[in-house]
């Protein structure tokens with residue numbers, strides 16, 4: 001088998017190790033699932049081209065071990081799926097189809113989005129595992145392992161990532177050592193290829209040229225593989241502020257913004273809260289603190305210590321709230337997945353942050369060894385460290401998401417005060433007009449009060465008018481909340497007028 005032979009004959013020991021590991025993963029997958037139950041997700045990119053040849057080698061070796069191959073590989077029976085989009089580079093498309101022909105791939109072309117395409121595929125075919133060319137530096141790799149079940153909300157299948165631990169250098173070492181064809185765009189300075197709308201050649205490969213047409217070196221000459229995505233035009237850039245859509249307040253706007261309604265979401269991360277083992281004080285305290293600065297908390301939730309759950313919740317909240325507060329799940333333990341969830345929600349990877357690592361080093365001393373300190377990994381390109389002299393470690397702000405590391409109310413009080421100070425009078429946590437609040441209690445029945453209250457809500461749409469009880473039999477409490485104290489007063493008066501005097505009394 002020519003791939004296996006090329007690697008074994010090369011003297012690249014690192015490549016050999018990576019190859020052996022990938023082949024091991026492929027062979028385990030082929031032992032776990034029947035050939036009808038696996039699929040290969042191929043898109044003509046360099047990573048999936050590597051994977052194609054690894055799968056060819058892995059399938060061959062698997063057959064040899066089962067003693068059913070004579071050493072000549074004539075077929076590649078693994079179902080191949082290609083999501084063909086209208087915004088794909090023509091060179092990628094042609095390469096994908098040509099490769100399919102060369103290696104006799106049984107290719108299913110899917111023209112819908114990934115999720116619905118996979119849903120339809122899995123309904124019609126017995127597929128249980130899909131091979132992907134995902135690598136650890138890819139934003140989508142956050143939290144994945146070589147075998148990772150698909151995320152919640154996706155149809156159920158196993159994602160098999162044989163080259164998860166391969167670097168950019170490993171990919172090129174493999175393609176060049178095996179002398180296999182790859183898409184021609186990689187010889188024109190493209191280093192990672194998305195759609196025609198978001199991909200340009202990598203500027204780091206640019207050759208200064210006197211002619212008007214810029215020239216580029218081939219992808220394999222990129223010396224720092226961490227920059228392979230430099231040719232990907234960010235859909236939203238953290239620098240132009242669009243990735244951080246919410247509170248971007250300039251001095252001029254501060255006064256008018258004081259009257260604006262700011263909304264927040266509060267997300268707790270912790271299985272223990274959900275088991276009922278630990279009482280969630282931080283969520284309550286954050287809601288109170290936000291209310292005290294005139295913010296409206298539009299939702300507070302608690303999710304499991306699971307990257308996908310965190311990512312899903314953050315993704316939803318960051319686009320609907322001005323600011324999202326996350327607490328719990330921060331640290332170096334296996335259950336500390338909060339920052340990975342934030343990274344996934346923003347589609348960036350976790351990367352070591354030297355500045356943050358330095359703070360941790362001061363705090364935990366020698367226990368914190370450079371490359372092994374998981375706590376020093378922060379969402380890349382979107383993280384701002386908020387320094388305050390009263391804090392041993394800076395607070396982490398990723399666009400409009402603030403990660404609170406406090407584990408109890410006292411620590412939270414301290415971090416909150418620092419946040420307010422750091423935000424200043426025109427910052428990301430602007431103190432706005434405080435709420436004016438009134439509470440009335442009454443012994444009127446729900447039936448008596450329901451209709452007049454509904455009418456009152458229509459008359460005062462600018463106020464929050466709600467009801468709650470402290471016990472089923474006890475009095476009803478009606479709360480009025482609003483930014484304009486005279487309006488709150490007017491609503492209270494209007495309600496009292498609808499009933500006999502003495503029907504309500506004011507409480508705190």
Ligand SMILES: Cc1cc2nc3c(=O)[nH]c(=O)nc-3n(C[C@H](O)[C@H](O)[C@H](O)COP(=O)(O)O)c2cc1C
Nearest residue numbers: 041083114118130132140149150151152154159194
């Ligand atoms: C076969 C296949 C399976 C996928 N499974 C998942 C999944 O389980 N969870 C998930 O969040 N994304 C999944 N994705 C989506 C990818 O993680 C990623 O969003 C996609 O490759 C788009 O990357 P891009 O935005 O860089 O183009 C899957 C994609 C493919 C092709």
Ligand SMILES: Nc1ncnc2c1ncn2[C@@H]1O[C@H](COP(=O)(O)OP(=O)(O)OP(=O)(O)O)[C@@H](O)[C@H]1O
Nearest residue numbers: 041042043045046047048082083132133134192193
């Ligand atoms: N349109 C698609 N059809 C099928 N599989 C896809 C598609 N897009 C992505 N994938 C799967 O996701 C993997 C990761 O995609 P990614 O874009 O990171 O890598 P690539 O396209 O192989 O290489 P490159 O990073 O150079 O673009 C692919 O290797 C492939 O398995």
Ligand SMILES: [Mg+2]
Nearest residue numbers: 045192193194
């Ligand atoms: Mg690609």
